[in-house]
Amino acid sequence: MMDRIGPLRFLADAHLGRLARHLRMVGLDTVLVGDDRPDSALLDQSRDEFRVLLTRDRGILSRDPRVRVLQIQATRPDDQFREVLEKTGALEAARGGLGFFSLCLDCNSRLLRLPAEEASSRVPVDILEGHDAFWACPRCERVYWEGGHTRQMREWLERVLA
16 A cells, blocks of 8 residues: 555546546546656656656656656556555545545546536436436536436446445
8 A cells, every 4th residue: 555645646647547537436636647748747747746646657767755656557447446446545435435426527626516507508408307416517517417327337336346
């Protein structure tokens, strides 16, 4: 398990997009970076933002003790997700579900409750009629609600964390 310093936050390299979405799903702050960035820039950003750098790149090494790099061994996204949770000590928190559905899956912003009357112009009528709880991302403006996709995400999470 990695030593934890402050809240657990991640910086995922461009090859770990699905992993980043999975970590966000359970409320773990995870920034995904583009693939045109040199290794030194990833290490600098990780250090400056106090984030654990997640990568499968064996060539990324840090000699700076302020930079934490977690080299992911697994190749499948489900296994990568479990590996990160186990190695960082976040497995039980993810099982507890406290952060589930609290971050935007696309841009990592904290979701805000959206009153149904405000959601009415942003979601299809049948969704509006069938749901009373909505959340919105203040950055990318994506709207979320608990539907079949949420149930599928919870079922996937239970399987992966079993």
